[in-house]
Amino acid sequence: MKLGFVRHGQTQWNLEGRLQGSSDIPLNDTGxxxxxxxxxxxxxxxxxxxxSSPLSRARETxxxxxDGLGLELGPSYDLLIERDYAQGEGMVETEALALWPDKHGGGIEPLDSVVERGLRAIEQIAADYPGMNVAVICHxxxxxxxxxxxxxxKLDTIRNGSVAIIGNESGSWQLELVNDQVPNRVAG
Incomplete structure (x- = not known):
């Protein structure tokens, strides 16, 4: 089984460097x-x-x-919604960091919560599509x-529209691709 994670295409807020988190911002033409x-x-x-995530930028991506792969679009999973930036939603990232260093505070969802949701999403998708290769479009x-x-x-930035793949051929998930390339480091 493989899961191919694709970050949604660019939005106007991505272009402007704004925190969009759980705000439902549409794709732009570049996206x-x-x-x-x-x-x-x-x-x-x-x-x-x-x-995919249910947010419109992920669903449209x-x-x-x-369409490009000749497949029907499957369901959305609420667990895949982007980090909730709460009071920081819509702010330029530098403004948010000035108020909340490392994006801690202002009601911003802790990263541990984001990872826990991501892991639960992977478990749910694997249960819903046992042994299948699934493209997962989210954030x-x-x-x-x-x-x-x-x-x-810690992985570097995930680019808009880029692909990251994890495989579970050996009984545990292994990173095979990130930002469309084989990762430079070996998992430790």
């Missing part, structure tokens, strides 16, 4: 192009299903990818920190 580009990285014929923070858990080190 739609990024979704189309992700199809070639995912390699048509390698995926059995596509699921997922639909574009599903940068949940992908980055959940997959860091499996890598054993």
């Amino acid at each position: 739609r192009a990024q979704a189309r580009e992700a199809v070639s990285v995912l390699e048509p014929g390698q995926w059995d299903a596509i699921v 997922a639909q574009i990818i599903a 940068g923070t949940i992908i980055r920190y959940t997959l860091s858990h499996f890598a054993g080190y």
